[in-house]
Amino acid sequence: MSDNPMQLLSGPAAGDDERLATLHAALVERASTDSAVDATYRVVDSPVGSLLLAATENGVLRVAFEIEDHDRVLESLAASVGSRILRGGHRLDPLARELDDYFAGRRHGFDVPLDLRLARGFRLAVLRHLSEIPYGSTESYAEVAVASGSPKAVRAVGSACATNPLPIVVPCHRVVRSDGSLGGYLGGLPTKQRLLALERAA
Known part of the structure; x- marks a missing residue:
């Protein structure tokens, strides 16, 4: 000392x-x-x-x-x-x-392992499908509902996207309304617009 x-x-x-x-x-x-x-x-x-x-x-x-x-x-x-x-x-x-x-536009998908324990049931089915939507593409909430096994569950798809625990990595920003408008987004509409613009420009 x-x-x-x-x-x-x-x-x-x-x-x-x-x-x-x-x-x-x-x-x-x-x-x-x-x-x-x-x-x-x-x-x-x-x-x-x-x-x-x-x-x-x-x-x-x-x-x-x-x-x-x-x-x-x-x-x-x-x-x-x-x-x-x-x-x-x-x-x-x-x-x-x-x-x-x-x-930076150098990556079109993510390879890291995911822990999806925060989603269950139909929401989990939606998240699994979201990763299949190609980079630079979009699908409507109705299309995602069909692909996830519940054609009538359009609102539930919206809820699954709104509570997605892994935005960007699991690309809920690629889900839009049937009329082409953006719909909602957990990170705010400007963020959704920016992500879609990034992917379109690649």
Whole structure:
């Protein structure tokens, strides 16, 4: 221990912050590998604003727009998958890279494993079909209902899109109304317009 009281009061040395950050990253990585956490998350910047990404050991669980309120999203995840949610680690690095490529027009689909536990029943069937809609194309809510096995469930398709836990990755932005108008979107209509324009321009 130092005999200099001023040194004791001055807090950690400059190098300590870096060592603590390295230690934290190592602990997050170890916890993720050992399944000691329920999920990890990070926030990334994108052309459509900040995106919260969350994943379990099974795959990507959640992509959330800033408009959804990231704190509320994390609270919801804690209630649904467990409260041991840790920020950091490398689990989400592949998705972050794929999103960068997508927004740069270099990627037309996502290869990361997904954890779809937040969707069930017909909503899950809808999400599975959404990934089959080709890049740069759209389908109507009615067409998605038919493809998902319930032709009359048009409103339910809208609900499934509105509660899609993995927007962009599971492309609900490619679903529009039968008259060609956009309909709603979890990230807001300007975001939906931007995503569709990005894909049309590729």
